[in-house]
Amino acid sequence: MEDSQNFKDLSEIKNLMERSSRFHSLSGLSGVSAGIVAILGAFAIYWLLNFGQLMYDEHLYVPGSSVRRNMTGLLLLVASLTFIFALGCALFFSYRKAKRNHLKLWDHTTKRLLVHFFIPLITGGLFTLILIFRSDITLVASAMLTFYGLALVNAGKYTFGEIHYLGILEITLGLLAGIFTNFGLVFWTIGFGILHIVYGLIMYFRYER
16 A cells, blocks of 8 residues: 555656646647648748749749849748748647636746747758848748757657657658658648648647547
8 A cells, every 4th residue: 555655656756847847838729720720831931932833943033134133022922921920820729728727828948948948040040041041942832841850859858749759750851851852842831831730639639638
């Protein structure tokens, strides 16, 4: 009887330590909503490219072309809005989950998670801008997916383990996008859209239902 109580106490201590060192407010619905936003963003880009009739180089490689400058700005605008809306959805659903479970959304674990997540992400964003302004648009999707995957792997040790494997998949897609450059938008849609939705549903039914 005493051994059973000791085992229970140890389990409770372990749970408390894990809760204090990991971010558990990340909602699966955040992934689903981010994926839907990403698919809408990809469709907007596809529409800007005249439904695939105009390739990247026809817009972005012509020196001095006003079309090249306008398309660069539009693509950046769509990508920025997609990121902002996806981040907003993630914050909303995470806040709702934290409130429901009586947890703090912002604490030292959240800070560590965000620091380890945003260092590779910001680096990737700056590298992507360098590629765009050097007119090397064919590697943009590859860079975005690869650095985003690295950010997830880096942050995975501070939240659910599934984040780590999602990051590995994103890196894999990023490398494939670097090889098959004509299908960059397809890989981007799969990585930021479909994978997020699948991951979000898995997380939701595993931890929140």
